[in-house]
Amino acid sequence: MAQMTMIQAITDAMRTELKNNENVLVFGEDVGQNGGVFRATEGLQKEFGEDRVFDTPLAESGIGGLALGLGMTGFRPVMEIQFFGFLFEVMDSVVAQMARMRYRSGGVYNSPVTIRSPFGGGVKTPELHADSLEGLMYQSPGIKVIIPSTPYDAKGLLISAIRDNDPVVFLEHMKLYRSFRGEVPEEEYTIEIGKADVKREGKDVSIITYGAMVHASLKAAEELEKEGISAEVIDLRTISPLDIDTIIASVEKTGRAIVVQEAQKQAGIGAFVVAEINDRAILSLEAPVLRVTAPDTVFPFASAEDVWLPDHKDIVEKAKKVYNF
Amino acid sequence: MKTNTIDAVQDQFETFQILSEDGEVVNEAAMPELSDEQLQELMRRMVYTRIWDQRAISLNRQGRLGFYAPVAGQEASMLGTQFALDKEDWILPGYRDIPQLVFHGLPLYKAFLYSRGHFEGGQIPEGVNVLMPQIIIGAQIIQAAGFGLGLKKKGKKNVAITYTGDGGASQGDFYEGLNFAGAYKANAIFVVQNNRFAISVPVEKQSAAKTIAQKAVAAGIEGIQVDGMDVLAVYAATQQARERAVNGEGPTLIETLTYRYGPHTMAGDDPTRYRTKELDDEWTKKDPLVRFRKFLEGKKLWSEEQENKVVDQAKEDIKEAIKKADGAAKQKVTDLIGFMFEELPYNLKEQMEEYKAKESK
Numbered sequence: 141m142a143q144m145t146m147i148q149a150i151t152d153a154m155r156t157e158l159k160n161n162e163n164v165l166v167f168g169e170d171v172g173q174n175g176g177v178f179r180a181t182e183g184l185q186k187e188f189g190e191d192r193v194f195d196t197p198l199a200e201s202g203i204g205g206l207a208l209g210l211g212m213t214g215f216r217p218v219m220e221i222q223f224f225g226f227l228f229e230v231m232d233s234v235v236a237q238m239a240r241m242r243y244r245s246g247g248v249y250n251s252p253v254t255i256r257s258p259f260g261g262g263v264k265t266p267e268l269h270a271d272s273l274e275g276l277m278y279q280s281p282g283i284k285v286i287i288p289s290t291p292y293d294a295k296g297l298l299i300s301a302i303r304d305n306d307p308v309v310f311l312e313h314m315k316l317y318r319s320f321r322g323e324v325p326e327e328e329y330t331i332e333i334g335k336a337d338v339k340r341e342g343k344d345v346s347i348i349t350y351g352a353m354v355h356a357s358l359k360a361a362e363e364l365e366k367e368g369i370s371a372e373v374i375d376l377r378t379i380s381p382l383d384i385d386t387i388i389a390s391v392e393k394t395g396r397a398i399v400v401q402e403a404q405k406q407a408g409i410g411a412f413v414v415a416e417i418n419d420r421a422i423l424s425l426e427a428p429v430l431r432v433t434a435p436d437t438v439f440p441f442a443s444a445e446d447v448w449l450p451d452h453k454d455i456v457e458k459a460k461k462v463y464n465f
Numbered sequence: 466m467k468t469n470t471i472d473a474v475q476d477q478f479e480t481f482q483i484l485s486e487d488g489e490v491v492n493e494a495a496m497p498e499l500s501d502e503q504l505q506e507l508m509r510r511m512v513y514t515r516i517w518d519q520r521a522i523s524l525n526r527q528g529r530l531g532f533y534a535p536v537a538g539q540e541a542s543m544l545g546t547q548f549a550l551d552k553e554d555w556i557l558p559g560y561r562d563i564p565q566l567v568f569h570g571l572p573l574y575k576a577f578l579y580s581r582g583h584f585e586g587g588q589i590p591e592g593v594n595v596l597m598p599q600i601i602i603g604a605q606i607i608q609a610a611g612f613g614l615g616l617k618k619k620g621k622k623n624v625a626i627t628y629t630g631d632g633g634a635s636q637g638d639f640y641e642g643l644n645f646a647g648a649y650k651a652n653a654i655f656v657v658q659n660n661r662f663a664i665s666v667p668v669e670k671q672s673a674a675k676t677i678a679q680k681a682v683a684a685g686i687e688g689i690q691v692d693g694m695d696v697l698a699v700y701a702a703t704q705q706a707r708e709r710a711v712n713g714e715g716p717t718l719i720e721t722l723t724y725r726y727g728p729h730t731m732a733g734d735d736p737t738r739y740r741t742k743e744l745d746d747e748w749t750k751k752d753p754l755v756r757f758r759k760f761l762e763g764k765k766l767w768s769e770e771q772e773n774k775v776v777d778q779a780k781e782d783i784k785e786a787i788k789k790a791d792g793a794a795k796q797k798v799t800d801l802i803g804f805m806f807e808e809l810p811y812n813l814k815e816q817m818e819e820y821k822a823k824e825s826k
Contacts, residue, residue, distance in 0.1 A: 191618065197648050202607050202641035209611015212596075213555075214619060232601055232638075237608070243804045244597055246588035250807070282805060305807045334810060381810030 144324040147317040149291035150180050150256075153298035154218060156328045158188045164302060165210060166193045168203060168220030168256075177222060178258060178317055200226050204233025207253045208241070217253045218302055224259035224311060225268030227276070238307040239282030253308075254301045260313035260352055261402060261449045264442040270314065271439045272351075272403035277309050278380045278412065284308045284333055285380040289354035291322040293377055296331030304333060313352045336383035338390070342372035345459050346390040348413055349400035350376040353432075353450065357400055360455035369463050379409050387413065388421050395426040396462045400455055405433040427465030432458045471675075478676040480722060481702055482692040486751055488759025497701040501766055507548055507696055508761055509775050511540040511754050514564045516779035517573075518727070521580075525731040529787060531581045534561040535727030538694075541753030542658050542721040543628075544568060545699030549707055550626060555612050556595040557605040557627035561658075565628070566595045573786035578793055584800060585793050602633045606642030606655060613646050613653030613716060622711045626654040626703075632663025634677045643684035643718060650715040654706045657720045658693060664729045665739035681718035693721025694751040697760075724748035797824055 144152065157164045166181055172195040175182035185193040196203050200221055207217040221227060227234070238251040261270040277285045286301055286308060288294035294312070301308040339354060340361050347357045354375045361371040372390050376383065391397045397417060401408035410431040417429050432454050440448035483492045490496065499507070518537045524530040536543060539561070547556070547565040556562075556569050563576050570593035579586030579598065587597045599605040605627045612625035633639055634657050646653040657677045661668050674680060681688025687709065691702045699721055706717035726749070728734040761767035798820040802813050809817060 197641075197644055199641045199644070201638055202610065202645045205604065205607020205609075205638065205642060206611040206614065206645055209608045209613070209625070210615045210618075211611075213612055213615025215615055232604055233607070236601055237604055242806065243801070244584075244587050245804075246584035247804045248588050249596075284810070381812060384811050 141323045142326055143321040144291045145318045145321055146288070146291045146294045146312070147178055147180055149295040149324045150298055150312060151182055151184070152324065153295045153302070154181065154184060155187070156299060157218075157302045158184060158192055160328070161216060163214060164192070164216045164218060166218045166220075167196050167206070169196060169198055169222050171195060171220050176220070178314070180220075180256070180312070200229035201233060204230040204237070207255070208233060208238055208251055211238075211251050211253045212249060216302060219253060219255055221255060221257040223265075223269040224257040224273055225271045227257070227273055234283065234307070234309070235280040239280055242306065243282060250305050251307050252305045254298070254304075255307065255309045256312065257309070258312045258314045258317070260315050261439065261445050262315040262352065264445060265314070266442070268439075272401070272408060274311055274379055275403060275407040275409055278409045282307070283380065284378065285311065286333060286378050287311045287313070287351045288377060289313070289316060289351055289375050291324045293331060293337065293375070295324050296329050297333065297377060299328060300330045300333050303330070308333070311351070315352050316355075331377070334378045334381045334383055336386040337375045337377055338372060338386065339375045340371065340373040342370040342394065344370045344394055344396065345463055346372045346374060346394045346397040347400055347455065347459065348374045348376065348387055348390075348397060350379055351402055353400045353402050356450070356452045357455055359452040360459065363452065363456050364459055369459065371459060382409075382413065382416065384416060384420070387417065391417055391421045392424045395424055396465075397429045398432060398455070398458045398462055399429065400432040400450065402450060403434060404436045405431060406436045408433060427462045430458050430462055474679055474682060475675050478678045478688060478690045480690050480692050481698050482695050483697040483701060484695045484756055484760055486756055488756050488763060490760070495698070495701055497697060497704060499700070501764075504761060504764075505766055505771070507544065507700070508757055508767055510544045510548070510568060511696065511757065512772055512775045513779045514540050514544060515754060516776050517564070517783060520780065520783045522727065522731065524787065530577060532560075533580050533731045534729065535725055535731070536561060536564055538724040538726040538748065538752070539658055539660060540564070541696035541699050541757070542656075542693040542723045545696040546626065546656055546703045546719070546721075549700050549703035551623060553594060553621070553623045554707075555616070555623070555625040557609045557612065557625060558596065558598050559602065559605060559628045559630065559633065560598045560600055561630070562598065562628045566598075569593060569595050571595055573782060574789035577786055577790040581790065583793055583796060584804065602629060603636030603638030603642070605629065606633075606636075607638045607645065608642075609653045609655065610642045610645040610649070610651055613651030613710070614649045616652045617650070617713070621652070624652045624654055624707050624710045626656065628656045628658060630663060631657060631659040631661065631668040631677060632666065632671055633657065634680060635671045640680070640683065643681065643686060643716070646716040647684040647686040650713060652710040653716040654703065654710060655716060655718045656703075657718065658723050659720055660723050660725045662725075662729070662736075662740065664734060667739075676720060678718060678720040684718075686716050686718060688718040688720070690720045690722065693723030694753045694756065696753055696757050724751070799824060
């Protein structure tokens with residue numbers, strides 16, 4: 141075991157897979173010699189050569205096309221979109237091309253591409269760097285979406301993503317890159333895609349969340365505990381597909397739930413989680429399932445992040461509302 | 466001081482031609498090395514495709530085919546490029562580029578199933594290196610850069626060839642694809658079939674550039690404009706581009722000047738709304754079949770009898786293929802669910818059960 145930040149765990153996962161499989165390729169803007177704008181690919185080009193880890197021209201759409209083509213000529217591309225706000229440039233490649241390849245060829249072809257991209261607020265980035273756009277991915281049939289919240293989850297899930305034979309979008313929250321260290325095994329291991337993790341057990345209310353909101357939820361759970369409310373925190377880890385069994389089992393146990401996301405209320409996946417709970421566990425509910433989200437505006441100007449982003453206080457408030465319904 | 470940069474660039478892209486409209490060889494030095502049998506095979510394929518186009522239009526009108534983008538007029542451009550390929554080369558077609566796929570090994574009935582909207586049309590047989598026709602104009606161009614780089618990295622002496630139209634050359638993905646392939650010296654050939662119209666919009670409205678071939682300059686790659694109604698010139702240009710690519714010299718942009726005699730697609734487009742009879746007549750005179758037929762007849766390599774044989778064969782094959790397409794099983798939702806992932810997520814597993822129950826009723 142080693143103590144690693146999430147970014148180190150991510151680098152370690154790529155190193156592991158570059159070593160394991162000569163068809164794994166890592167590419168994107170500044171991922172080569174520079175080691176990535178966040179150092180996620182630090183040292184990889186030096187270790188594996190320019191043939192395996194390389195820079196691309198500055199064009200997200202072209203990177204997507206490159207990944208699809210490389211993926212169909214026998215490689216396992218791990219492409220990077222520098223910030224997920226730039227997704228719009230490559231939306232066609234991801235959603236209309238890779239995500240549909242297996243289907244439109246009637247199962248003959250596939251697109252084994254991993255799309256890594258940072259996102260997330262709290263670090264005062266300029267425009268269109270921090271937006272939470274995972275909801276757009278959730279709505280697109282044919283792709284899986286992973287959002288890890290710990291170094292341990294990040295490594296195991298990224299290795300699984302790279303080994304998956306269908307396209308996987310792997311979203312890395314910028315605020316979590318270096319904010320804390322965690323235990324990460326040095327050897328290779330995988331975490332099953334589509335499996336949530338109960339980060340804290342509780343019996344009164346289920347807090348279903350992902351990304352940076354996992355940590356805000358854990359903090360909220362501690363405060364709630366002081367007031368005698370026992371909260372169970374479920375880190376979805378994969379947001380598409382959802383781990384429906386873990387969600388429903390928790391709600392059936394606690395009888396109350398809130399869904400917490402950093403994205404705006406009209407975005408993210410909160411509404412889908414609520415709908416699934418209503419469909420499957422309404423008879424267990426003591427109260428409606430409420431959501432903690434950002435307001436339905438464009439992502440805030442940097443200096444307004446503090447008042448805009450949801451935080452542990454919002455979670456405590458919503459949890460109490462559900463508890464006292 | 467008078468600057469004349471634009472003219473100077475334009476002058477680099479003179480139309481490459483081997484056969485005149487009368488089937489005379491006007492550029493003996495560029496004549497590709499093709500055996501008599503290969504020349505006849507090229508003619509056979511062009512005649513076959515012309516008949517197939519006529520039949521496809523009429524089958525579409527009878528409701529026995531669905532989506533269809535006519536190809537008459539573009540036979541030299543389509544088949545001349547494909548004829549220069551190796552079996553292991555990859556084709557990334559646009560939606561009009563079905564003939565190339567069929568002559569690269571896609572069974573005709575699958576082309577018909579694609580037209581109707583049936584998954585079997587996309588199930589490409591093993592060893593036939595083609596993608597399904599691309600509907601998003603330009604997407605095939607960036608993907609071809611990826612295929613071209615992949616082939617190069619695998620050390621293959623093969624290329625990826627992709628096609629778009631004159632309108633497609635205005636897309637961002639068009640420029641990105643050329644530029645990526647150039648930056649990586651990828652094994653790629655980009656063909657722009659300039660048939661002068663993107664649905665109703667004439668090529669002059671796409672760009673102020675006098676040629677599309679010169680757009681290669683922006684990517685720093687080779688570009689060539691070819692008489693797209695001259696199958697020998699198209700073949701020779703593609704063969705050279707292929708040579709250069711497999712020798713590690715990078716990609717080429719080929720612009721073929723061509724024309725579609727029919728409508729844009731069979732979905733209600735009426736070319737008389739935007740094309741004059743004069744323009745149609747002008748391009749009818751350039752018909753690739755007429756020109757090549759004259760050339761072959763001059764060499765005593767083609768006769769009416771041979772031509773009729775091809776026509777009969779084409780009609781026979783089409784009849785068989787349509788029959789085979791008719792025999793394809795009806796698509797079920799459970800089929801479609803099954804093609805989504807290697808392993809189904811929970812939602813699709815549930816929906817699979819739901820539709821299985823529905824389908825067994």
